[in-house]
Amino acid sequence: MKDVFIVSDNILSPIGTTTTDNFEKLKKSVSGIELHEKKSYSETPFYASLFDDSLMFDNDTKILCFTKFENLIINSIRQALLNDAINIDLKKTLLIISSTKGNIELLENEKYTKELINRISLHTSATKISNYFELKEEPLIISNACISGLLAIITGMRMIQIGKYENVIIAGADVISKFVLSGFQSFQAISKEKCRPFDNERNGINLGEGAATIILSSNKKIGSSIKVAGGSVSNDANHISGPSRTGEELSYAISMAMKNANVSNNNIDFISAHGTGTIYNDEMEGNAFFLQKLQNIPTNSLKGYFGHTLGAAGIIESIISYKSMEQNLILPTLGFQKLGISKPINICTTLNSSIINNCLKTASGFGGCNAAIVMSKN
Amino acid sequence: MILDLNITSSCLIKKDSVYLNGKKLFSYLDTASTNFLLSAYRFFEMNYPKFYKMDNLCKLGWLASEILLKESFVKDKYVPEEIGVVLLNKNSSLNTDLKFYQTINEIPSPSLFVYTLPNIVIGEICIRNNFKGETAFFIFKKFNSEFIQQYVNNLFNNNILQACICGWVEFMDDDYKAVLLLIEKDKSSISKPFTIFNINKMYH
Known part of the structure; x- marks a missing residue:
């Protein structure tokens, strides 16, 4: 391929x-x-x-x-x-x-x-x-x-x-x-x-x-040094305007995106979450990351900078994420102070230097849809 | 490896008629499209209270999917993550957008707002059938059989899906049409090869 x-x-x-x-x-x-x-x-x-x-x-x-x-x-x-x-x-x-x-x-x-x-x-x-x-x-x-x-x-x-x-x-x-x-x-x-x-x-x-x-x-x-290495889409089959309670379906999309990219959860260095700031979305995403044993991976949301830009969000946030990969620099999650979801995921709060070879980017939306991509350094 | 996929079922809803695998099952002569959708729902003796809450695009797509799957589809052959839905249309959710827009200066309606996205019809089909695989909604000026064939083939070739509902669901006032195809690997006595020629035949 x-x-x-x-x-x-x-x-x-x-x-x-x-x-x-x-x-x-x-x-x-x-x-x-x-x-x-x-x-x-x-x-x-x-x-x-x-x-x-x-x-x-x-x-x-x-x-x-x-x-x-x-x-x-x-x-x-x-x-x-x-x-x-x-x-x-x-x-x-x-x-x-x-x-x-x-x-x-x-x-x-x-x-x-x-x-x-x-x-x-x-x-x-x-x-x-x-x-x-x-x-x-x-x-x-x-x-x-x-x-x-x-x-x-x-x-x-x-x-x-x-x-x-x-x-x-x-x-x-x-x-x-x-x-x-x-x-x-x-x-x-x-x-x-x-x-x-x-x-x-x-x-x-x-x-x-x-x-x-x-x-x-x-x-x-x-080509630059960064590839789009894999991606996957899934559906919650649960509710048209609320996310899955378990996060299993986003978790499935993440697992398939990693498989598609030929990386395992041990290779993911950074996660750019959807992180909208709603009660249910963020809780669901935390569950999904936890199910994939990604809870210790540095994770951010960029919604505190750009807001939710809807049809542009996935593209804007993917670009910022691979700039983070190029510069080996993880941006803090603006607006975040104290973890408010049930799973202990690792939300970045300061500007961190860290070698990033593989980045996971996720999104979820109305209609129960979930997507995940993996970007990798060549 | 390029697989030879099959259209194992097809449902066409147009001009007040419902066809399953080319056979007309129902027709109802009424000028109002909403009456037609409700009559079809009753004729096929469906029992799904959520239907009444749906907007017209979802009612149309959901009805077509129910009829598409009712005879030959054996869901248990697959796990939920192996079944997907890929749909196209011309005017997105514009029919409901206009209805929601009528409410925004008074009390904006959350129950209408949720339907101002075209992929909600996919969500409704997935909820009904517990399909959890890949889904996607595309906008095209015209029905595009070549794209459908190529996109869905790729999902099978990469082992992403084992069964897929694909097609066109468009609803704009009284101008509506749904063409849904069920794509599977195995042939059946009534299946047809998943070719551009056959897709086009089912659309017209």
Whole structure:
């Protein structure tokens, strides 16, 4: 089976517009999460990591006919393609887009017509983005709740492994709007303070805006030192809006991802958890890590920096994780103070230097879906 | 090794009719799609109270999966982790998104919000049948048999799945269609090879 290398990337978030910018700020514990008083989104103030739209977009007129969601993805992919070391043939490249809600905010700003429905549809965005980059292949679109980003990486990895494509561009984004915020508020899932993953006092998530791009390639010449070595997906078959109580199903996905990557639990040096900050998600994840005997492995959640960026989360967090591998540096879990789950897992609270050869990244979401990937140093 | 997989069952729901393995089992002439879904539920004498809570996309996908599996599927041949679901559609959960959107200026409805993700229909099928294997939801402008065949083949070739429900579930107002295929390794008296040609035949 072909090796799959990560050859370029970008994170576009309220924290920064490049991966390096984001990573350097994370090292200084900079968070994008702030208290917002935005009546058009919510009657009550809320914590979230949101773009300042007036600062965000450049004046490239070509991009003006795109929506905010599409602009985010296009800008992120453009940044990732700027990397001088890569010179990929876009004709042999597959684009995979990951998003939960895409253009849904258009419902709030535009008149409801049949054309609007077509404009909102993710396939319209994907076609426009693909045309912008003059890609030849029909793009793939993954909309699978909070595991969308990891599922996109797993799908991209497999497309290269089976020899179907030499390169895959994986880009994800979600925009926070009243639609999304009011939905999570109706679930009582939004934290009243900055989120506190795995903490005793945790009480919910903060939403975040962001886009991210990972370019994968089988071409070692342009390859970095990090591979996507394996991945797996499972379903809880338990509840549509609550995670498994046991964590057995995420545990299964972790075991299969490790098997796929040809590593055992002894080889995992670092875990980047989903760690949303909700009572049930974090408890379930702790159970899953414990079942795989990973409770002593240094683990963090990045939700305290970016918030939950939905369709971008898996991609943003995978990029930060492999930057951690490159720099052998584990970031602390912002917001965490005292362990508040029943299994004794090892949550990182300080910036730690540690050799990382293999990293496990997990995610879970509505619909009972779980995903895990393993990234390895070549 | 490339395996020769088989379509061991197929269910098509379109234009007020339900077909199992090409045979029409039910039709109901009513202009409203929601009435049709409920009539089909009653006609097949299903008993699953959760059905009433589902949005239309889930009702449609769940019904199709029940009919797909009701005759020939022997679940006990597999462990739950070996059975997966891979679905595609065109408009994601947009039909329910519009309904949820109507509530957000008054009291946003959590029971609608949960259905504003397309993969919830996969969750409902998994809960019903205790399927715990790989699942995925993709958005395509049009039904894409080539992608389905390639993606599902790969899941079998890599020994990730031993059985898979795959296909298309789209619900937008009164424009709805579900085409579900059950893919297994073993042949049966009614099975057909899992080829792009056969997938397309079942869609139309």
